[in-house]
Amino acid sequence: MDNMRERFVSVTSRALDEDPRLALVLAEITMDGFRPSRQRHPERVINVGIREQLLIGVGGGLALTGLRPIMHTFASFLVERPFEQIKLDFGHQGTGGVLVSANASYDWPAGGFTHMAPGDVALLDTLEGWTVHVPGHPDEAEALLRHAYAAGDDKVYVRLSQQSNAAPRPVDGVGLRTVREGGPGAPVVVAVGPLLDNVLAATQGLDVTVLYATTVRPFDDAALRGAVARGTADVVLVEPYLAGTSTAAASEALSEVPHRILGLGVGRSELRRFGTMDEHTAAHGLDPHCLRRRIDAFTRPPARG
Incomplete structure (x- = not known):
């Protein structure tokens, strides 16, 4: 099976052939995969070199001409390094485009902390109007990329990862989908x-409802409210980026319901050993064993004395 980044190359190459409004801006990363597209569409496939601020600036300029720019590099260089350009060239200018990242939070540990971006979604949360897709499988990535490319002049971030669930789920670019339904009042x-498989393994045998999110912004308030029981509600958010990124959004969705929320995700402490992607997942407590312990401890009814 191909990975999400490889699927991005194939889907985008076809989309460039099909839609003359699309333009692709690269900063060296993944350039080899797009050489055939650059030969076919030299005016719409642009490589700016290792200049991430220019990557966003060129994309913003293309948007002002009426094109729909797709801008791509590693997440840390796409969102964190050129954040001012994103804020000004798209937010302030009122333009739209598609940011497509690779390597997510810690997918390439040997790249060091410069190549890790667990805070990317939280950073975009400081800006208005961004849709954020987080696919968990290459098939989902394809569907969400096509959705983003056809989304008029919206501002869209598609967060691709080397991590993947074993099988795809239907996605519609909107909100939460019920994967496992617990009993009345279940957490x-x-x-x-890409953390769905870990969550399903961790919650096997527990009376919980599991919701799956591949579009996290805007947050699906209605689906979360519909999933909780009347009265108090216990909610656990398991996100593949900075822990607690969506706790405020979930709390606002449940503002009229007594609730508790536990935000699980990537910790703030830097892991200074390279290791492997799976070792980083475990170190952040996102493997099935750690998730089981943390979810069970939060949702278990208190013992009576």
């Missing part, structure tokens, strides 16, 4: 993108 666990 709700929201699994985001």
Whole structure:
């Protein structure tokens, strides 16, 4: 099976052939995969070199001409390094485009902390009007990329990862989908993108409702409210980026319901050993064993004395 980044190349190459409004801006990363597209569409496939601020600036300029720009590099270089350009060239200018990242939070540990971006979604949360897709499988990535490319002049971030669930789920670019339904009053666990399989393994045998999110912004308030029981609600958010990124959004959705929320995700402490992607997942407590312990401890009824 191909990975999400490889699927991005194939889907985008076809989309460039099909839609003359699309333009692709690269900063060296993944350039080899797009050489055939650059030969076919030299005016719409642009490589700016290792200049990430220019990557966003060129994309913003293309948007002002009426094109729909797709801008791509590693997440840390796409969102964090050129954040001012994103804020000004798209937010302030009122233009739209598609940011497509690779390597997510810690997919390439040997790249060091410069190549890790667990805070990307939280950073975009400081800006208005961004849709954020977090696919959990290459097939989902394809569907969400096509959705983003056809989304008029909206501002869209598609967060691709080397991590993947074993099988795809239907996605519509909107909100939460029920994967496992617990009994009346059962706690709700929201699994985001490539962490769904870990969450399902961790909650096997527990009386919980599992919701799956591949579109996290805008947050699906109605689906979360519909999943919790009347009265108090316990909600666990399991996100493949900075822990607690969506706790405020979930709390606002449940503002009229007594609730508790536990936000699980990537910790703030830097892991200074390279290791492997799976070792980083475990170190952040996002493997099935750690998730089981943390979810069970939060949702278990208190013992009576």
